[in-house]
Every structure is written in C-alpha cells, then in structure tokens.
Amino acid sequence: MNITARTKICMIIGDPVEHSLSPQMHNAGYEALQIDDQFVYLASRVNVNDIADFIKGIRAMHIRGISCTIPHKIAVIPYLDKIDAVAKKIGAVNTIVNDEGKLIGYNTDWLGILVPLEKHITLQNKTVALIGAGGAARAAAFAVTKKGAKLAIYNRTIKKAKELAKEFNGEAYSLDEIQNVKSADIIINTTSIGLKQKNKTPIPKKYISNKQIIFDAVYDSEESRLIKEAKKQDAQTISGIEMLLHQGFAQFRLFTGYEAPIDIMRKAIT
Numbered sequence: 001m002n003i004t005a006r007t008k009i010c011m012i013i014g015d016p017v018e019h020s021l022s023p024q025m026h027n028a029g030y031e032a033l034q035i036d037d038q039f040v041y042l043a044s045r046v047n048v049n050d051i052a053d054f055i056k057g058i059r060a061m062h063i064r065g066i067s068c069t070i071p072h073k074i075a076v077i078p079y080l081d082k083i084d085a086v087a088k089k090i091g092a093v094n095t096i097v098n099d100e101g102k103l104i105g106y107n108t109d110w111l112g113i114l115v116p117l118e119k120h121i122t123l124q125n126k127t128v129a130l131i132g133a134g135g136a137a138r139a140a141a142f143a144v145t146k147k148g149a150k151l152a153i154y155n156r157t158i159k160k161a162k163e164l165a166k167e168f169n170g171e172a173y174s175l176d177e178i179q180n181v182k183s184a185d186i187i188i189n190t191t192s193i194g195l196k197q198k199n200k201t202p203i204p205k206k207y208i209s210n211k212q213i214i215f216d217a218v219y220d221s222e223e224s225r226l227i228k229e230a231k232k233q234d235a236q237t238i239s240g241i242e243m244l245l246h247q248g249f250a251q252f253r254l255f256t257g258y259e260a261p262i263d264i265m266r267k268a269i270t
Contacts, residue, residue, distance in 0.1 A: 001027070002037035009061070010255050011042040013054065014069035018045065019220050021241075021269040022067055025248055028268035032261040039064070039256055048075050055079040058098060065255035066096040067248075070192055073109075073135025080105045090142045091167070092135035095251050106254055109139035112247030113188065113215070114147070116238045120213055121186070123147035129184035130170075131202045133160040136190035136217050141168040149186070154178055175202070182207045188215040189226055201225040210234035217243050241270060 012022045026041035046054050048071045055076065058066060068076055073092040077083065080096065084106045087093050093105035117123060128144045130137055133155040141164060145151055151170030154177065155161035161172035173180060181187050181203060193202045203226060208214060214230035219240030230237045245266055252260035 001031070001040065003040050004037055007037060007040050008064035009042060010039055010065035010067075011044055011063065012067040012069060013044050013046040013072055015045055015047055015071060017043050017069065020069065021219070021244060022248065024268045025244070025265045026252060026255075029252055029261050029265045030256075032264040033256075033258055035256060035258065046072065048072060051075045052079060055103070058096070058103065059101065062098065062101075064098050065251070066098075067251060068094050068096065068135075070134070070136070073138075077105060079103070086110070086142075090138045092138040094135065094139070094247065095254055097254050106251075107139055107142075108247040108250035108254070109136055109243070110143040110146075111250050112243035112245070113140045113217075114143040115246040116242035117144070117186065117213070117215065118147075120236055120238070123149040123186075125150065126185040127152065127183065128186045128188060129154060129181040130188050130190065131155075131175075131178075131181075132190035133157070133164045134190065137164060140188050140190055140217070141170065144186075144188075145169065152180070152184065154181065178203060179207055182209070184212065186213045186215065188217065190217045192218065193226075199225060201229060205229040205233060208233040208235050212236070213238065215243075216240055219244060244269070 023041050030036040030039045080103045082104045087105050087107035090107045094109045095106040097104045126149045128149045130153045145168045153161045153165045154173045158174045165172040213236045215238040216224050216226045217240045218224050227237050249260040
C-alpha cells in the first residue's frame, strides 16, 4: 500500500463486520490498478443506534465511500442528501458516495443477486422464495421481479413481509409456513441466520430438492449450513461470495471512477 496524507478513505460498516472480505477485495483492486496511493479501504463496526453520529463523521472526515451491510442498509437513508432512483425504488442503500460533501446513496446489491442468478437460470416466470424482509431482501425482490420472476416472501414478522410483497407484487408468508418453499424454483436467504448463528439454517433440509437453486446471501470463512445441506440435496448453490463480488464491482466504480479488475478482486477473496 502507498498510503499518504492525500489518500481517500473508503470503508464498510456493519454489526458484525469482522467477517467482511470487502477490505481484501477492494484493496486488491486498488493495488492492481496502481491507485493504492489514492484510495484505501477499511472496516468499522458501527452500532445502528450510532448511525447519525457516524454520518456526521463521514462529513467531518471527508470519507469518500461507505459500504453498508446489516443492519444499516435502511437506517442510513434519512441522513443522506440524495438517493439514486434505483436505491429509492428498492428502499435500501448499500453504497454511499461522498461527492464533495454531498452524500449520495446507491444500491448495487441487486446486481449482486441478479448477475450470479442469471448465470444459472432465466428468471422470467420462475418462482422465487425470498427469506427475509430487510435491506438485502429489498434488493433481491427488485432484481428478480425486474426480470419477470414470481415472488413469495417469508419473514418472521408477517407485517414486514406483507409490506414488501405489496411493493413488488408478491405474496407474503410467515416463517411458520416455510414448508411452502418446496415448490419454488429458487430460494434466496437474505437473513443473518447462518452468520450470527452459524449452526442454524432458515430452511430445513427436507424442503430442498435437486430441482432448485439455493442462494445464500450470507458468507463467512466457511460455507453456511444452508449451502452445505443444499449441496447434500444435490441442489444448485450460490454462495454469498458471489453477491459480495458482483455488488462490489459496481461499488468499486462508484467510489473510484475506475472499472473493477474483476479477476484480481475475485482471486483476493476466493
């Protein structure tokens, strides 16, 4: 790294955040393009109750870019100066760019869902069971319905599932009805189950079949229980690493103005 007093800071915030591979991914990209004197990427654990103070810190320190992960994708919105049209439609922000003091919110998570899925399947008229109703779920709902998929949302709080389903013309179910995912072509988990509770899975193995694609937005140093069990059922699987990469490539461009060195960034975290 060639950090100087002129180097611009980018970072990821979350709670937890220690598992994040974003610093390795982005810093590898900076080094590959020889712009590691211009940008450095860090991580910071931020409690959601402190988000207003953190946003003040972005302004005070002239931090260039912020990646938002759980639980900040919706919480940051009231404190920003402008929201990109796509992020506004999704209702969640995973990327903040500080443009000369103006904080602009974007969402690249939907690309992190869409691009890996379309490598496996055409989404038109496919049925998608979406687990969760938070910020990542909103991006997933936008991505799959944009391509003509039929959406069913499963969430612990049925009210939130209904609200999200209404926005994206889907159906809403509680987690008590999780057995209905058996009929879905694609199952996407956007909850933190498997991250904070590593030995848990949001979907019992008996509801997964070899006719399905299982996409777990959770990633860590090892495969989640959901992905492990889906493989045992001979289902096609997509790990959260793929979401991280593809949302990160778009994020890299927003932060730096450069196209992401895809192969280098992938190699840095896989």
